[in-house]
Amino acid sequence: MKKTQNQMLIIFGASGDLTARKLVPALYNLYKGKHLPENFVVLGASRSNLTDAEFRQRVVQESKFLAEKISKEEKSFIETFADKLFYEDLGDNYDSNYTGLAKRIQALNQEKGCDENFIFYLSTPPSLYEVIAKNLFEAGLTKEDNGWKRIIVEKPFGYSLATAKELNEGLHKYFNEPQVYRIDHYLGKETVQNLLVTRFSNSIFEPTWNRRYIHHVEITNAETVGVEKRGGYYDKSGALRDMFQSHLLQVVSLIVMEPPINSSAEEIRDEKVKALKSLRIMSSDEELATHTMKGQYVASTINGKKVKGYREEDGVDPDSKTETYAAVKFFVDNWRWKDVPFYVRTAKYMPTKVTEVVIHFKSPAHEVFKSQDVYRKDNKLIIRIQPDEGILMKFGVKVPGLGFHVEQANLDFYYSDLDSAEIMDAYERLLLDAMQGDATLYARADEVEAAWKFVDPILKYWENEDVPTYGYAAGTWGPRNSDDMFEGHFGWRNPGNRLTDETGFCIL
Numbered sequence: 001m002k003k004t005q006n007q008m009l010i011i012f013g014a015s016g017d018l019t020a021r022k023l024v025p026a027l028y029n030l031y032k033g034k035h036l037p038e039n040f041v042v043l044g045a046s047r048s049n050l051t052d053a054e055f056r057q058r059v060v061q062e063s064k065f066l067a068e069k070i071s072k073e074e075k076s077f078i079e080t081f082a083d084k085l086f087y088e089d090l091g092d093n094y095d096s097n098y099t100g101l102a103k104r105i106q107a108l109n110q111e112k113g114c115d116e117n118f119i120f121y122l123s124t125p126p127s128l129y130e131v132i133a134k135n136l137f138e139a140g141l142t143k144e145d146n147g148w149k150r151i152i153v154e155k156p157f158g159y160s161l162a163t164a165k166e167l168n169e170g171l172h173k174y175f176n177e178p179q180v181y182r183i184d185h186y187l188g189k190e191t192v193q194n195l196l197v198t199r200f201s202n203s204i205f206e207p208t209w210n211r212r213y214i215h216h217v218e219i220t221n222a223e224t225v226g227v228e229k230r231g232g233y234y235d236k237s238g239a240l241r242d243m244f245q246s247h248l249l250q251v252v253s254l255i256v257m258e259p260p261i262n263s264s265a266e267e268i269r270d271e272k273v274k275a276l277k278s279l280r281i282m283s284s285d286e287e288l289a290t291h292t293m294k295g296q297y298v299a300s301t302i303n304g305k306k307v308k309g310y311r312e313e314d315g316v317d318p319d320s321k322t323e324t325y326a327a328v329k330f331f332v333d334n335w336r337w338k339d340v341p342f343y344v345r346t347a348k349y350m351p352t353k354v355t356e357v358v359i360h361f362k363s364p365a366h367e368v369f370k371s372q373d374v375y376r377k378d379n380k381l382i383i384r385i386q387p388d389e390g391i392l393m394k395f396g397v398k399v400p401g402l403g404f405h406v407e408q409a410n411l412d413f414y415y416s417d418l419d420s421a422e423i424m425d426a427y428e429r430l431l432l433d434a435m436q437g438d439a440t441l442y443a444r445a446d447e448v449e450a451a452w453k454f455v456d457p458i459l460k461y462w463e464n465e466d467v468p469t470y471g472y473a474a475g476t477w478g479p480r481n482s483d484d485m486f487e488g489h490f491g492w493r494n495p496g497n498r499l500t501d502e503t504g505f506c507i508l
């Protein structure tokens, strides 16, 4: 087990939603699991005027882990954990000098023995990331003379290739790349990490993981909720920026990449960057029109309950063209994947909450056993990222009785069947990795830029007034013509709530 050194975590934007809902519960679970070092301090910093006690009370009360009934033992655990939390009021804005903050950090460092190891977590609006980095630098807080200094940056990382580059350059003025940890919570998911293990720890998959055997690859990320309270943010972002550029291209890179030499952060990330750079960038309007599709949910009734259309949501422009459904077909220009289409979609308000990868294998070269149902007899490997996490292999078996009729059977694996089935929350895993200086599951600067380079032309094309934004009733599988981008007789697989469910549907 890696050692976690004594350290201090300084959270900017500590009065916000992410701190209370994700960061503090993750830290608490790490504390309960005895993963935190002996000397550990969390210093929250933002403009809100709070004392240490008020901050503790606020994050503890707002945190989900306390919403449930708790035992006496748990209560005392929480109290000792809360003793590690402190707060510093930054005054009017994040751009004033950080002398006061530096003094507080040094005092806590002395008192609590943090060995001058500091992680700065930026959980503010992205417009403040560079400003905070600059002020930390000017206050002498980034020097690594004694102890290491790291910075964790929340998503979104940029709004386009140009802005992502600008942000990288801005951060690199004050921190070296190995000090920068760009968070993508999908990489913290156990099942996403397992994509690497499934591929590279089994000799049975690798020989078939290429254009000779794979017909196409399909990735679905579907949510059963709309934009909820985030209409203002979402309307400026849209599904392509919010999910596809970051989380889904990370998943793509793990499917596409070549085997790394070893499991070090740099070797894995080198291969991921190579994979992202090999995605064929779309340039012609014709290609963009047939290979991409955007949609928007419209008002509907789900399970008897009326739901608003996207344009009626708070914070959303009533004439908005922002997509809540994004689907992209693309090719990968390298030896392994030439001519294999990838289909990736993400959407709000679909019938099932699911993220899965489906590897569709080619039909046997020569058909010995005729089947009526061509689509259903091909081998498929379904890797379910969430929920009902697991892997399913579909293969043909003989239907008992006369003749040679083929039916599909399942070989399945469920995470829940493992002895150690407890899956660590993504933020827990990622925070612990950063505390231990392991950046494998964080995105590197060139990785983020390669992803934006692929996405930029699509975003630009979608800004065009003539590009249709197809409506789909909330609670359905997207626009009616969503299968049109597929080649041949294929279409999207509409998964159900369970790994083995063939078709997810919802009652409108």
Ligand SMILES: NC(=O)C1=CN([C@@H]2O[C@H](COP(=O)(O)OP(=O)(O)OC[C@H]3O[C@@H](n4cnc5c(N)ncnc54)[C@H](OP(=O)(O)O)[C@@H]3O)[C@@H](O)[C@H]2O)C=CC1
Binding pocket: 012, 013, 014, 015, 016, 017, 018, 019, 046, 047, 048, 122, 123, 124, 125, 126, 128, 154, 155, 156
């Ligand atoms: N919440 C989530 O689930 C997720 C959040 N993120 C990212 O994490 C970061 C923080 O998100 P979240 O906690 O939800 O955001 P919130 O708006 O809830 O909190 C951000 C905090 O930043 C401070 N702040 C400083 N300047 C401003 C400003 N101009 N407008 C608003 N707040 C400001 C505020 O504290 P004060 O006023 O006290 O200074 C506020 O509490 C964002 O970059 C977001 O994109 C990413 C994934 C998921």
Ligand SMILES: O=C1O[C@H](COP(=O)(O)O)[C@@H](O)[C@H](O)[C@H]1O
Binding pocket: 223, 242, 243, 355
């Ligand atoms: O980053 C984001 O992710 C969530 C989906 O995360 P998941 O872990 O529940 O799959 C998404 O709802 C949100 O819009 C996006 O910003």
